[in-house]
Amino acid sequence: MASLSLKHIEKIYPNGYHAVQDFNLEVEDKEFIIFVGPSGCGKSTTLRMIAGLEDISEGEFLIDGVKMNDVEPKDRDIAMVFQSYALYPHMTVRDNMGFALKLRNVPQKEIDEKVEEVAKILDLEKLLDRKPKALSGGQRQRVAMGRAIVRSPKVFLMDEPLSNLDAKLRVQMRTEISKLHDRLGTTIIYVTHDQTEAMTLGTRIVVMKDGIVQQINTPEHLYNKPCNLFVAGFIGSPQMNFMDAKVEVKGKDVKLHIGDNTLTLPADKAKVLIDGGYDGKTVVLGIRPEHFGDGRKADKENTIKAAIDVRELLGAEVFLYFDVDGKQCTARVNPDVDLAQGMEGTFSLDMDKIHLFDKETEKSLLYAE
Amino acid sequence: MTQNEKAAAAKKRKHAIMIVLLVVLFILFIAPFILVLINVFKDQADITANPLALVGEHGFTTKNFPEAMEKMDFFNVFKNSLLITTLATILTIIVSAMASFVIVRNGKWKACSILFALMIASMVIPFQVLMVPLVSVYGGVFGILNSRLTLILMHTGFSVSMATFMFHGAIHSNIPLELEEAALIDGCSRWQTFWKIVFPLLKPTVATVAIIDAMAFWNDYLLPSLVLTDKEIYTIPIATQAFYGTYSTDIGLVMAALLLAMLPILILYLFLQKYIVAGVTAGAVKG
Secondary structure, three states: OOOEEEEEEEEEOOOOOEEEEEEEEEEOOOOEEEEEOOOOOOHHHHHHHHHOOOOOOEEEEEEOOEEOOOOOHHHOOEEEEOOOOOOOOOOOHHHHHHHHHHHOOOOHHHHHHHHHHHHHHOOOHHHOOOOHHHOOHHHHHHHHHHHHHHOOOOEEEEEOOOOOOOHHHHHHHHHHHHHHHHHHOOEEEEEEOOHHHHHHHOOEEEEEEOOEEEEEEOHHHHHHOOOEHHHHHHOOOOOOEEEEEEEEEEOOEEEEEEOOEEEEOOHHHHHHHHHOOOOOOEEEEEEOHHHEEEOOOOOOOOEEEEEEEEEEEOOOOEEEEEEEOOEEEEEEEOOOOOOOOOOEEEEEEOOOOOEEEEOOOOEEOOOOO | OOHHHHHHHHHHHHHHHHHHHHHHHHHHHHHHHHHHHHHOOOOHHHHHHOOOOOOOOOOOOOOHHHHHHHHOOHHHHHHHHHHHHHHHHHHHHHHHHHHHHHHHHOOOOHHHHHHHHHHHHHOOOOHHHHHHHHHHHHHHHOOOOOOHHHHHHHHHHHHHHHHHHHHHHHHHHHOOHHHHHHHHHHOOOHHHHHHHHHHHHOHHHHHHHHHHHHHHHHHOOHHHHHHOOOHHHOOHHHHHHHHEOOOOEOHHHHHHHHHHHHHHHHHHHHHHHHHHHHHHHOOOOOO
16 A cells, blocks of 8 residues: 655646646545546546656655656556546456456466455455346446555555446445455545545545646535635535625624625624725625524524525435525425425524635635644 | 239349349459469460460470479469568557557547547558559669568558558457556556457457468569569569560460469468458448
8 A cells, every 4th residue: 555745746738828826736545535526627647647657747756765757557566447447348347357467477376366356345246257247337447446455555546447337337336345445444536526435535636627727625615615616516415505795893703795695603603704904895705505594583683585496305315405695595494394485584694603704706705724 | 913922023133133243243253263273274375276275285284383483483473472472471460459448448638539530541542543652762872772681661551541441440449448457457557458358359450361361462563673673572463574585475374473472362361261250240230
């Protein structure tokens, strides 16, 4: 197993496109790192640079302290699971899994033992003599994982390995991967655009946008303390609600005006706005859907009135969609909240859980990375 | 008659016309072969008397075969044809498969696209335009005519463009880049990636190129007749010259020679047929 170090990594294509900018990351042994971000954010490019499939334009990449920039993929001691699985169609499952060992001149007996052992872990024993075309999507995915595991590499790289599976199988495989990480205790770098995968699998998450790292931290930290609007909006489903709020400072009190609604900030958050000189300015207020409550029972302070546009019952919870000062908002409430479509609702806000962002820089005013 | 019945009748008529057309075409294609087959077992007099009769007046005979084989030095010319066809076909497949792999995977290199464009352009030049300069350069300047190796290289040179074009299409549409990347990570060098991963997946195209080129090399008369002058290194088509006299031609012997010449390539075709169909349709439907 291994530690990885990426220092000031840049990727600039010959046409001048800057795909990755100043990427810095220290990966410790046995970590499960997730690269997450929208399409074109540079997450796969970074993974491919780690694999050696793309050249690193600038910066240093080290595995266990050894510089790897110019080392061939085969000599980096890494294994990769591709989005399309990339199983060799002309080989059986057994040959696919043992291929890397065969290339390294491992004795056939040892290859067979290793393949059987991994096949047992992944429940592939009965499929060893089949060719990939005779396997289902989930089975192919497991073979791809098996091919990587058999090699016992220093680092596992996974490029959206679950994106070709149906929703049910994806959840099942997600759990399998998590168990596998615990069992093998390997360093894994996993690329996904699915924030649920990122939240459930990663020990740390790297959020990327337009080739730039936005924030690197644990899933809990990213969820509770996002450092900017992008991270706040990207992590969490349904996503965080954002509203423009005008700041009014009266002595030590700070009020936020959102349309006709007025909210009073708790002292610690008020101090940040006073110290930052935000009096009279507009900031972005962010609140997660679960931090809205049924305000009809609460006191009148820190509530927002809005007409319900849509009510979605998901069984254990209800999503209520409404409009606040021109911005679409979502509240996650208990099914026993009897607000229906077309009704006028009053929502209380958990003011300790709100987030505040600078409207221009989009940076969090409460949490810095 | 209802609308449905009318449509069914029209469909039936169309089907019948298709069948008739197919039968006519089949007869046209198969007739020469049948003629060879029925006349090869007759003597010269019977063939001249009635070439369409199944059995001649003098009865069934196999004497044409040993005589033809002896006259055309069959085992020697067969060996030459087999050697030239096999080596030229293998060489064409290896060179063009590797060339197309480099061209496809380095599509952004100007040199690759220019070379590929030149190869495609060379396919439209008729051989007859090149044959005189070819002979004068290789014979007059280099003096390397009358050699099996020269013929093998010439066959390869003339067929490599078409084969590269076919492999180019197969690699481009049927071999995902991720497979090669997976092989690189698994520990393959570029060379191993090609031979262990890419080439085995080109099997249908290899079969198609093999049969097309093997047939062309085996049956070719013009190029070998320009290159080979020594009887010892004649191929089968040139050796059949021996049966055409100035004043008379023994048709029975010609038929026997033709059948002997045809059989190996016919067997190869039947053996590779399923791959050829797969090669023609590969890439049409993404599976």
